[in-house]
Amino acid sequence: MKHPGLINTVIKDNNDFFQWSEKNFAKIQIIIEKYPPGRQQSAVIPLLDLAQRQNKGWLNKSAIEKIAETLSMSFIRVLEVVTFYSMFNLNPVGKNYVQICRTTPCWLRGSDKLSEVAKEVTGCKIGVTSNDNQFTVVEVECLGACCNAPMVQINDDYYEDLTENNFRDLLNNLKTNKSIKPGSQIGRQTSDPKRNN
Amino acid sequence: MPKITIDNREIEFENGMTVMQACELANVEIPRFCYHDKLSIAGNCRMCLVEMEKSPKPIASCAMPAGEGMVIKTNTDLVKSARRGVMEFLLINHPLDCPICDQGGECDLQDQALHYGFDKSRYEENKRAVNNKHMGPLVGTIMTRCIHCTRCVRFSTEVAGVDDLGMLGRGENAEITTYLEKTIKSELSGNVIDLCPVGALTSKPYEFKARPWELKKTETIDVFDAMGSSIRIDSLGKTVLRVLPRLNEEINEEWINDKSRFAIDGLTKQRLDKPFMRKNSKFQIVDWNTALSIIVTEINNRNKNKTLALSGKLTDIETLYSAKSFLNSIGSSSYDCRYDNAQFIENQRDSYIFNSSIQKIDDADAILIIGSNPRWEATVLNARIRKAYIHNNCKIGLIGKAIDLTYTYKHLSNNIDYLNDILNDQSDFCTVLKKAKKPLIIIGTSAINFSDGKDILKVCAEIAKKYQITNHNFNGLNILQQDISRVGALDIGFYNNFFDLDYKNSLKQHIQNYKPVVFLLGLDEIDLSILQDSFVVYLGHHGDATANIADIILPIPAFPEKTSTFVNMEGRVMQTTKSYNPIGESKEEWKIFRALSDQFENKLNFNNLNELRQEIITKFIFLKEINSLPSVLLSKFGLPVKIKNRELEYNIKNFYMTDSISRSSVTMAKCSKEILDKVA
Numbered sequence: 001m002k003h004p005g006l007i008n009t010v011i012k013d014n015n016d017f018f019q020w021s022e023k024n025f026a027k028i029q030i031i032i033e034k035y036p037p038g039r040q041q042s043a044v045i046p047l048l049d050l051a052q053r054q055n056k057g058w059l060n061k062s063a064i065e066k067i068a069e070t071l072s073m074s075f076i077r078v079l080e081v082v083t084f085y086s087m088f089n090l091n092p093v094g095k096n097y098v099q100i101c102r103t104t105p106c107w108l109r110g111s112d113k114l115s116e117v118a119k120e121v122t123g124c125k126i127g128v129t130s131n132d133n134q135f136t137v138v139e140v141e142c143l144g145a146c147c148n149a150p151m152v153q154i155n156d157d158y159y160e161d162l163t164e165n166n167f168r169d170l171l172n173n174l175k176t177n178k179s180i181k182p183g184s185q186i187g188r189q190t191s192d193p194k195r196n197n
Numbered sequence: 198m199p200k201i202t203i204d205n206r207e208i209e210f211e212n213g214m215t216v217m218q219a220c221e222l223a224n225v226e227i228p229r230f231c232y233h234d235k236l237s238i239a240g241n242c243r244m245c246l247v248e249m250e251k252s253p254k255p256i257a258s259c260a261m262p263a264g265e266g267m268v269i270k271t272n273t274d275l276v277k278s279a280r281r282g283v284m285e286f287l288l289i290n291h292p293l294d295c296p297i298c299d300q301g302g303e304c305d306l307q308d309q310a311l312h313y314g315f316d317k318s319r320y321e322e323n324k325r326a327v328n329n330k331h332m333g334p335l336v337g338t339i340m341t342r343c344i345h346c347t348r349c350v351r352f353s354t355e356v357a358g359v360d361d362l363g364m365l366g367r368g369e370n371a372e373i374t375t376y377l378e379k380t381i382k383s384e385l386s387g388n389v390i391d392l393c394p395v396g397a398l399t400s401k402p403y404e405f406k407a408r409p410w411e412l413k414k415t416e417t418i419d420v421f422d423a424m425g426s427s428i429r430i431d432s433l434g435k436t437v438l439r440v441l442p443r444l445n446e447e448i449n450e451e452w453i454n455d456k457s458r459f460a461i462d463g464l465t466k467q468r469l470d471k472p473f474m475r476k477n478s479k480f481q482i483v484d485w486n487t488a489l490s491i492i493v494t495e496i497n498n499r500n501k502n503k504t505l506a507l508s509g510k511l512t513d514i515e516t517l518y519s520a521k522s523f524l525n526s527i528g529s530s531s532y533d534c535r536y537d538n539a540q541f542i543e544n545q546r547d548s549y550i551f552n553s554s555i556q557k558i559d560d561a562d563a564i565l566i567i568g569s570n571p572r573w574e575a576t577v578l579n580a581r582i583r584k585a586y587i588h589n590n591c592k593i594g595l596i597g598k599a600i601d602l603t604y605t606y607k608h609l610s611n612n613i614d615y616l617n618d619i620l621n622d623q624s625d626f627c628t629v630l631k632k633a634k635k636p637l638i639i640i641g642t643s644a645i646n647f648s649d650g651k652d653i654l655k656v657c658a659e660i661a662k663k664y665q666i667t668n669h670n671f672n673g674l675n676i677l678q679q680d681i682s683r684v685g686a687l688d689i690g691f692y693n694n695f696f697d698l699d700y701k702n703s704l705k706q707h708i709q710n711y712k713p714v715v716f717l718l719g720l721d722e723i724d725l726s727i728l729q730d731s732f733v734v735y736l737g738h739h740g741d742a743t744a745n746i747a748d749i750i751l752p753i754p755a756f757p758e759k760t761s762t763f764v765n766m767e768g769r770v771m772q773t774t775k776s777y778n779p780i781g782e783s784k785e786e787w788k789i790f791r792a793l794s795d796q797f798e799n800k801l802n803f804n805n806l807n808e809l810r811q812e813i814i815t816k817f818i819f820l821k822e823i824n825s826l827p828s829v830l831l832s833k834f835g836l837p838v839k840i841k842n843r844e845l846e847y848n849i850k851n852f853y854m855t856d857s858i859s860r861s862s863v864t865m866a867k868c869s870k871e872i873l874d875k876v877a
Contacts, residue, residue, distance in 0.1 A: 006370060008372060008374075075376040076374075077360060079376060084365075
């Protein structure tokens, strides 16, 4: 059980060959131009993000080396950045990357139960990708939306004010490819005071 | 000068100093792990915390610039408890395996825990464990011991110039490694072992061999390249267990290369310990008297006044002088040291030394390298060039094959005739040289080891004059010698003009014509076929290729087994110190030549090493001053001629195996296989 963004080992025996897509290649030039000439290494984080999105949510050896090559950096310097930030995954993740916040405010509001629900619906343990590649569920530290605790992040979006029931519905909808609504799941506008009726 | 108060004492300091440096001026010791004066400041170990007035919390003295009027306290309760706290944190994940740790007894963490630490542990959880990493045949790792000071990472990136090491992860997951555990491809990698304040990076060949306090420590000089780096040899009995660099700002700073450090296991392999004689193509052990009398008979039977002596890479001044005197006494003047055919200009000492001095590279802002791979010929000097490249924005041009020198340079040409273009202002690099305030030229022996060598020196001298590289008080025209023996040999005139320009063919001619007795003074770099018909006496310490074709083998001590005088590439006279007595029956060369001369009319005058040295000093006064730089010489080599086209080839093919000692070393064989992919 390990967060795919917090491991230090690169998957070596991977035959995946990473090549920038045409669309992303055009984007790279724009990103690099934001920095002064000769300082192209500053673009390493945006480029890693771009590569991760292109590569189904994770970075393999080939992608890391490609970025190093693009920015004329050594491989180890890129790997240092990748392993420092938990945002960059070194293991493959499922289509829906579910990060459950377990820091104190969320925990007090029942994040434990959310983990149980996630395990039950997806059928996989924390930190493991489900067999159908639909889900990877991990527990993370504070995501900074404590006012709407408990919350989870699924791919790029936050889902807040969760309960066991609405979280179960949320995951089931994801499983059946139904559309889901990001943000508060109880209809709150941002973090308006909730009325106790 | 600005003033700072440290422990109630007012101290003057220079602008730009850190609080830690100011404390050092005040003789106040500040404990540290990550700070190292040759590396950039990281400030991540927090061991150097001190109290600063008006600051609510202690500050890291290594990273805080000292300022006018600062009040620093280093012995208050706050500082003491801060240090104790930092130490407790460092020790949380550090294993208590000092009894089996190679660093035990010379460990910064051990020493500082004793002085600034806590006497017991309050930590009851599990310690973390980290997998060991593969870093190649030289650096062993026990990564659980690492305290993440990142000295090794900073060294390899900043000084060695190879981005191989890095720190992955963060917090509890932080670990030092190379990318996918590949070998560190640097000739300076051994220095990370010295830099490591704990036992995380250890010397693989020295692993579990000895404790520091049981070793005999001899301060001496390195002989594997022409720099003459300051080293310390740690020996146990008659074995050298390790070699460490000594601080010498003028030459090697705090570094030595991996060959100097690790080739020492070759000192116990393939050693010649007794005199041998060839009989029916087999070697027989003989005693010294028989061996010497055979040599005397052979000298008398053959052309006595054509007797030949050829010196090698590691031959010291004492040997060269006694061999020369002996040959002169029997009427011969056939001796030479230029086995690689490197040319120089007679009576011009500045045509074969590194005139500007090694330290002056730091100030250079343009360097023209001609036919030299400094990374392999003088690794530590190359680190200096890299330093100039980083700190002075030094522009570097290379004439010779394109190679990785650990810094960016402009590749000018593969051919030596490009020098004509530079002389005639037809190259882009000319503008760089003109603009530069302190330019240098470095000529490798690979550029001048052909018959046109003298012409190249003349053209280079002219270039130096034209671009103000030499002026009346500075000579920036440098020749980078590869052997510690060469400058000394040329200094005392161990050459014969007959062997000028074309060493190999003139040697062949000499041997064919006179079939003389040939003394090989540890010379292994020679075409063996030309020695046919001659009587070969090999004076050496290793049974290398040349020893196999010798008629008589006389064992001599290797460099840690005798005290010798060398002149390094700068023309600086250096003396080595003896670490232990010679192996077997080996005898110093000067004793051999002294004993031989007894059998001839003109005997040599010296009877012991002191008398020999006195005689050398009387004849060559400049050899008297030990460790001082020669005064500036000005290059006047004569009129330049047009240089013909010739492609340059570097003459070192394998950095790890350049002489008889490193060729016998198992560690060096592993290195050339794993790092250079060459099979020995």
